Amino acid sequence: KQEVTQIPAALSVPEGENLVLNCSFTDSAIYNLQWFRQDPGKGLTSLLLIQSSQREQTSGRLNASLDKSSGRSTLYIAASQPGDSATYLCAVCNNNDMRFGAGTRLTVKP
Amino acid sequence: EPEVTQTPSHQVTQMGQEVILRCVPISNHLYFYWYRQILGQKVEFLVSFYNNEISEKSEIFDDQFSVERPDGSNFTLKIRSTKLEDSAMYFCASRRDRRNTGELFFGEGSRLTVL
Numbered sequence: 001k002q003e004v005t006q007i008p009a010a011l012s013v014p015e016g017e018n019l020v021l022n023c024s025f026t027d028s029a030i031y032n033l034q035w036f037r038q039d040p041g042k043g044l045t046s047l048l049l050i051q052s053s054q055r056e057q058t059s060g061r062l063n064a065s066l067d068k069s070s071g072r073s074t075l076y077i078a079a080s081q082p083g084d085s086a087t088y089l090c091a092v093c094n095n096n097d098m099r100f101g102a103g104t105r106l107t108v109k110p
Numbered sequence: 111e112p113e114v115t116q117t118p119s120h121q122v123t124q125m126g127q128e129v130i131l132r133c134v135p136i137s138n139h140l141y142f143y144w145y146r147q148i149l150g151q152k153v154e155f156l157v158s159f160y161n162n163e164i165s166e167k168s169e170i171f172d173d174q175f176s177v178e179r180p181d182g183s184n185f186t187l188k189i190r191s192t193k194l195e196d197s198a199m200y201f202c203a204s205r206r207d208r209r210n211t212g213e214l215f216f217g218e219g220s221r222l223t224v225l
Binding site: 031032034036041042043044045046049051089091093095097098099100101102103 | 143151152153154155158166168201203211212213214215216217218219221
């Protein structure tokens with residue numbers, strides 16, 4: 001059974017700092033990996049989707065990498081802003097469902 | 111931009127009552143999903159639906175749960191007799207591309223509170 005782990009569980013940084021969020025998964029036979037953002041009490045907003053054949057994806061200040069063989073993905077956020085404060089979820093797709101990590105709760109202080 | 115919409119945003123019900131949560135997936139999407147998130151816990155897969163039938167379901171999705179696509183636009187989750195532990199945020203999601211490769215889009219969720 002796929003297990004997804006995200007480290008750290010919470011992170012607090014000053015505005016402007018670059019940061020890395022980590023995601024690891026136990027079953028490397030994935031189809032894709034998706035990073036989401038969740039604001040308190042809200043739904044999940046898709047940030048980046050990486051197919052199993054890809055190594056990374058970029059969108060604006062966000063860059064996600066995937067190392068399928070080692071079961072790891074990272075989400076890099078450049079020049080963080082207070083508006084980036086949210087919980088970031090990693091989800092991996094094996095069969096016809098996605099397994100989620102518990103998320104990293106990010107706080108960016110002005 | 112097309113989005114997945116869910117109603118109601120919040121429902122409070124008494125234990126033992128039936129609840130129907132509604133979703134309108136993105137119009138050209140073919141694969142539909144329900145997930146739930148108990149407060150403070152991980153997002154958990156419940157069920158996937160394609161071509162008017164369930165594709166996969168988790169161990170959570172027992173006989174108390176059912177899904178239906180009653181028309182060309184709505185996708186519903188029914189909980190037949192709610193329990194206290196059904197209190198959670200329920201998310202609907204949809205995907206356009208063939209299974210497993212496309213981006214998954216989520217709605218804003220329906221918060222269910224069972225008293």
